Amino acid sequence: HKFITDLLFKFDIVEFIFSSAGLVCLLLGLTFxxxxxxxxxxxxxxxxxxxxxxxxxxxxxxxxIFPRFNIVKANFTKYQPLISWNNMKKPGIFTASxxxxxxxxxxxxxxxxxxQFFQLVYNETSWRASIHLITLMVTTVITSVLCGGMVxxxxxxxxxxxxxxxxxxxxxxILLLLDNHSTSAMHIGLMILPGIAFGCSIQCTMMAAQLxxxxxxxxxxxxxxxxxxxxxxxxxxxxxxxxVISNTIFSGVLSKKICHSELGETVSTVNDFLSNRTSKFxxxxxxxxxxxxxxxxxxxxxxxxxxxxxxxxxxxxSNKRIISGDKGNKTNSIN
Numbered sequence: 001h002k003f004i005t006d007l008l009f010k011f012d013i014v015e016f017i018f019s020s021a022g023l024v025c026l027l028l029g030l031t032f033x034x035x036x037x038x039x040x041x042x043x044x045x046x047x048x049x050x051x052x053x054x055x056x057x058x059x060x061x062x063x064x065i066f067p068r069f070n071i072v073k074a075n076f077t078k079y080q081p082l083i084s085w086n087n088m089k090k091p092g093i094f095t096a097s098x099x100x101x102x103x104x105x106x107x108x109x110x111x112x113x114x115x116q117f118f119q120l121v122y123n124e125t126s127w128r129a130s131i132h133l134i135t136l137m138v139t140t141v142i143t144s145v146l147c148g149g150m151v152x153x154x155x156x157x158x159x160x161x162x163x164x165x166x167x168x169x170x171x172x173x174i175l176l177l178l179d180n181h182s183t184s185a186m187h188i189g190l191m192i193l194p195g196i197a198f199g200c201s202i203q204c205t206m207m208a209a210q211l212x213x214x215x216x217x218x219x220x221x222x223x224x225x226x227x228x229x230x231x232x233x234x235x236x237x238x239x240x241x242x243x244v245i246s247n248t249i250f251s252g253v254l255s256k257k258i259c260h261s262e263l264g265e266t267v268s269t270v271n272d273f274l275s276n277r278t279s280k281f282x283x284x285x286x287x288x289x290x291x292x293x294x295x296x297x298x299x300x301x302x303x304x305x306x307x308x309x310x311x312x313x314x315x316x317x318s319n320k321r322i323i324s325g326d327k328g329n330k331t332n333s334i335n
Contacts (some may be wrong), residue, residue: 022054104238143199
């Protein structure tokens with residue numbers, strides 16, 4: 001009996017099942033749409049609709065139904081939903097979470113198709129194309145470490161987060177200059193600013209969300225763990241969502257270009273087109289190279305849009321300040 005109780009109310013297995021199934025259905029719908037099936041096909045519509053309904057049901061369960069159980073009311077410090085309405089209704093927590101989600105989608109889309117660009121346009125091997133990400137990895141790690149120290153010293157999270165999102169937007173804009181006619185010198189350092197933005201966002205979004213928690217609340221410890229876990233979930237959700245959406249955009253744009261070109265007479269699908277180009281590579285500036293370059297750029301435009309959304313939400317994160325002293329950690333608002 002205790003095992004079932006903990007499973008239902010301590011681990012909130014019901015919300016987990018509904019939200020996981022809903023997310024999988026949405027991703028499957030986005031994956032199949034425009035490639036294996038048309039967007040108005042029953043398969044895609046059912047996946048997208050069913051996935052959306054499951055996620056809404058999961059949120060309604062956590063926000064409305066879960067807190068109404070008598071066992072939860074009697075042990076509210078012990079049993080809390082995975083996503084609590086009391087936390088998510090706070091603007092600072094919600095906006096910080098959205099910054100993490102939107103920029104993760106943007107960053108992971110850029111990350112994946114930056115490598116794909118060199119593989120598909122220049123016919124480089126996987127490991128050689130991945131070398132171009134060295135500057136990205138270095139700047140992300142260094143910025144993540146420095147960001148934590150800067151926040152601890154200055155006490156303010158919001159200005160650093162806004163600065164990082166500005167770097168992200170500028171970096172996303174500069175990345176649009178990448179095409180199959182750019183020189184090798186232009187390829188250097190294109191991912192530095194996106195790396196800086198991601199390194200800062202990892203630290204700042206989590207701290208910004210934690211700052212808006214009520215430390216006098218009896219459920220503070222549970223809420224702290226819940227918000228931290230939710231932030232990590234959104235960070236990991238970015239690669240999944242961004243990867244599927246990016247692939248959908250890339251395949252859709254490239255498929256249309258294939259249909260309107262002479263190559264459409266010999267190949268019928270995107271996979272056939274890419275396989276044919278790999279085996280019969282005709283150079284980076286050929287017609288097929290232009291088509292792939294434009295398709296990758298469409299993904300970068302999408303990533304820029306997500307990055308702008310992340311920047312807009314960063315303007316509304318918590319204004320509170322971290323103060324460390326003998327009395328413990330406290331938070332004050334910026335005057």
